[in-house]
Amino acid sequence: MLSIKNLKAEIGGKKILKGLSLEVAAGEVHAIMGPNGSGKSSFANVLAGHGGYEMTGGSINYLGKDLTEFNVEERAAEGLFLAFQYPMEIPGVSNIAMLKTAVNSIRKYRNEDELTAGAFLKVIKKKAALVEMKQELLKRSVNEGFSGGEKKRNEILQMAVLEPTLSVLDETDSGLDIDALKIVAHGVNTLRSPDRSMIVITHYQRLLDYIQPDYVHVLADGQIVKTGNKNLALELEERGYGWLEKQVVNG
Amino acid sequence: MTALHNFLIAQKQANEAAPEWLSSLQQVAFSQLKNRGLPSAQDEEWRLTRLTELYKQEFRPAIATNTLSLQKTLLTPSAGSRIVFVNGVLDTGLSDSSFVAGLAIEPLEQAVISDKLNLETFFNASPPLEQHGFLSANTAFSKSGYVIRISADSIIDNPIEIIFIANNTGPAAWHCRNIIVADQFSKATIIERHVANDTAETYLSNCVTELHLADGSHLDFYKYQDESLDAYHIGGVYSKQSRDSYLATNNIAIGSKIARTDIYATLSAEGAHCEMNGLSVLAGDQHVENCTEVIHAKPNCTSDEYYKSVLDDQARSVFRGRIIVAKDAQKTDANQQNKNLLLSSRAEADTKPQLEIYADDVKCAHGATVGQLEEKSVFYLRSRGVSETMARALLTFAFANDVIRRFHLADLQKQLSAQLADRILGEAASAIETDSLFGEPL
Ligand SMILES: Nc1ncnc2c1ncn2[C@@H]1O[C@H](COP(=O)(O)OP(=O)(O)O)[C@@H](O)[C@H]1O
Ligand SMILES: [Mg+2]
Numbered sequence: 173m174l175s176i177k178n179l180k181a182e183i184g185g186k187k188i189l190k191g192l193s194l195e196v197a198a199g200e201v202h203a204i205m206g207p208n209g210s211g212k213s214s215f216a217n218v219l220a221g222h223g224g225y226e227m228t229g230g231s232i233n234y235l236g237k238d239l240t241e242f243n244v245e246e247r248a249a250e251g252l253f254l255a256f257q258y259p260m261e262i263p264g265v266s267n268i269a270m271l272k273t274a275v276n277s278i279r280k281y282r283n284e285d286e287l288t289a290g291a292f293l294k295v296i297k298k299k300a301a302l303v304e305m306k307q308e309l310l311k312r313s314v315n316e317g318f319s320g321g322e323k324k325r326n327e328i329l330q331m332a333v334l335e336p337t338l339s340v341l342d343e344t345d346s347g348l349d350i351d352a353l354k355i356v357a358h359g360v361n362t363l364r365s366p367d368r369s370m371i372v373i374t375h376y377q378r379l380l381d382y383i384q385p386d387y388v389h390v391l392a393d394g395q396i397v398k399t400g401n402k403n404l405a406l407e408l409e410e411r412g413y414g415w416l417e418k419q420v421v422n423g
Numbered sequence: 424m425t426a427l428h429n430f431l432i433a434q435k436q437a438n439e440a441a442p443e444w445l446s447s448l449q450q451v452a453f454s455q456l457k458n459r460g461l462p463s464a465q466d467e468e469w470r471l472t473r474l475t476e477l478y479k480q481e482f483r484p485a486i487a488t489n490t491l492s493l494q495k496t497l498l499t500p501s502a503g504s505r506i507v508f509v510n511g512v513l514d515t516g517l518s519d520s521s522f523v524a525g526l527a528i529e530p531l532e533q534a535v536i537s538d539k540l541n542l543e544t545f546f547n548a549s550p551p552l553e554q555h556g557f558l559s560a561n562t563a564f565s566k567s568g569y570v571i572r573i574s575a576d577s578i579i580d581n582p583i584e585i586i587f588i589a590n591n592t593g594p595a596a597w598h599c600r601n602i603i604v605a606d607q608f609s610k611a612t613i614i615e616r617h618v619a620n621d622t623a624e625t626y627l628s629n630c631v632t633e634l635h636l637a638d639g640s641h642l643d644f645y646k647y648q649d650e651s652l653d654a655y656h657i658g659g660v661y662s663k664q665s666r667d668s669y670l671a672t673n674n675i676a677i678g679s680k681i682a683r684t685d686i687y688a689t690l691s692a693e694g695a696h697c698e699m700n701g702l703s704v705l706a707g708d709q710h711v712e713n714c715t716e717v718i719h720a721k722p723n724c725t726s727d728e729y730y731k732s733v734l735d736d737q738a739r740s741v742f743r744g745r746i747i748v749a750k751d752a753q754k755t756d757a758n759q760q761n762k763n764l765l766l767s768s769r770a771e772a773d774t775k776p777q778l779e780i781y782a783d784d785v786k787c788a789h790g791a792t793v794g795q796l797e798e799k800s801v802f803y804l805r806s807r808g809v810s811e812t813m814a815r816a817l818l819t820f821a822f823a824n825d826v827i828r829r830f831h832l833a834d835l836q837k838q839l840s841a842q843l844a845d846r847i848l849g850e851a852a853s854a855i856e857t858d859s860l861f862g863e864p865l
Binding site: 220221222223224243244245247248249253254256259260262263264265270273274275277278281313330334 | 797798799800802803804805806807808809810811813814817818820821822823824825828851
């Protein structure tokens with residue numbers, strides 16, 4: 173589904189991704205862990221097509237297409253979704269209006285008819301229940317005055333509504349209490365299927381108890397320095413990242 | 424001497440039927456105007472609004488042209504009484520005000536004579552003593568306007584709507600003076616709409632509204648100004664508030680060549696609260712200046728000011744926000760925010776907060792920004808599949824709608840949001856129409 177080879181990217185002249193390679197097959201869940209500032213969010217942003225980053229090398233192939241040929245909104249319409257580490261607040265546009273605009277924009281791109289209000293309502297109703305979001309939060313402005321946990325749940329709601337083929341979750345678990353974490357994980361797991369893949373960026377092994385990954389990667393200084401199964405996450409929890417960074421320097 | 428000034432002082436002064444108190448007031452205002460003239464670019468308070476072109480116009484007294492209907496005008500669905508002025512003159516045919524208990528509405532020319540409302544006490548009592556030329560002209564020449572009094576303890580359920588329509592040929596000027604008196608513990612909503620017929624030519628609407636709020640009264644006031652690109656609008660909304668009164672002035676300016684509005688609020692007794700909301704959405708070479716002043720004269724009053732502008736092309740907005748906290752106005756809580764969104768590199772916003780605080784135990788917050796759309800937000804929306812054009816339009820709409828959603832009158836709020844969506848989002852406006860989605864509970 174996703175094949176990244178030797179990806180290099182910089183922002184404002186600063187090199188951030190320094191030859192990142194990653195293969196994600198359909199149906200797989202990949203966890204990416206790594207120290208702060210190692211480039212995890214940058215990687216997610218580059219995938220989503222953020223204009224601030226300049227790709228200086230490598231390739232990103234998604235479903236047989238060169239992903240870099242698509243702009244941000246086209247990538248979304250092609251089935252890519254990024255759950256933001258820090259979701260934006262948009263005072264003055266209701267959550268539901270934004271969702272409706274997003275759904276219909278994507279449907280238009282795919283040459284599908286726009287959803288009627290009734291059909292859209294049905295979808296929203298189901299998905300809001302999935303992440304236990306109250307109607308009141310749907311009517312409120314996007315993320316405005318939402319608690320940290322509500323913002324993250326809102327990201328998962330958007331994901332559930334847009335039903336992406338490839339989801340990238342950037343520290344969706346950070347700042348969540350255990351109940352909110354379970355809700356988020358439930359939302360994510362409901363979406364798991366043999367033809368959907370996920371990249372889950374996290375700091376904490378705890379999330380991976382709820383969202384079982386097929387692979388765990390460590391991103392350090394713009395490169396994947398180690399890949400393992402979920403036991404690697406446990407090991408990282410115990411030992412930290414220091415030993416890996418040293419390996420890179422030495423090796 | 425400018426052409427406009429000459430034209431004004433050559434005007435016959437107000438009607439002979441005016442009572443003594445009014446004639447002498449108007450006499451004084453007339454000589455002020457004659458001696459001091461209209462504001463010039465040398466006046467610090469006026470230098471950012473160039474009126475040279477206005478001053479050059481050869482004005483004539485207004486004559487109404489074709490007959491009008493209100494069909495094309497936005498009306499507030501919930502409005503009860505409606506008063507309509509065409510070129511500054513009362514149009515009884517278009518007006519519609521039936522009897523409402525606790526509510527007295529009279530045209531100014533009648534009110535000064537009948538004097539049921541004790542106008543002498545209120546007329547010209549809320550504007551500042553030091554008046555500029557346009558305010559003097561308004562006092563000197565105001566023959567028409569509306570007077571509304573809401574009697575004590577009356578709650579007027581339906582909003583009262585006043586519509587000023589321009590429908591002139593040849594450059595014309597008019598000066599309406601409106602007076603609203605909210606007696607103790609009364610509650611009302613009043614909407615002023617300033618609009619123009621398609622065929623209206625250049626005009627100057629010099630319109631002043633005075634708001635007098637007695638103890639415990641509650642007034643929700645709207646000034647909606649969407650005239651023509653040939654319109655000059657010079658206006659003032661001057662309020663005085665007594666103990667525990669509540670006032671919201673909501674000022675929407677989206678259509679004129681030049682609009683300058685002075686919104687002055689005096690909190691003259693404890694416990695008064697004043698809210699000021701303002702929105703300008705401008706394009707082309709439109710220019711709006713809002714000059715606000717809040718005087719905290721007594722302790723324990725609160726004021727909350729929120730002004731925004733959206734500027735495209737070479738449009739320009741000027742915001743002046745003066746807050747004065749008098750020496751004994753302890754425990755004042757004043758907030759002022761002015762935010763300007765520039766959609767073009769040629770657009771310009773000036774923002775001039777000015778705080779004069781003489782008390783020591785006060786909370787005064789203020790902030791002013793001039794900037795573009797946040798690229799992070801654009802990216803966020805695009806990452807959800809929304810096109811870049813739509814994302815920008817949506818964020819622009821959101822920026823402006825942020826002011827409208829502070830309004831208290833639900834149907835007006837909805838109408839203005841829809842109008843704004845139309846203007847900013849065009850055909851895509853329907854995309855955000857989500858009302859129908861909430862027809863049934865989720
Ligand atoms: N807009 C930016 N301009 C310059 N440097 C940036 C910008 N955004 C991120 N960086 C830098 O890129 C590096 C990686 O950041 P980030 O991708 O956020 O890391 P992580 O998500 O792993 O904590 C950091 O050194 C950070 O300071
Ligand atoms: Mg990060």
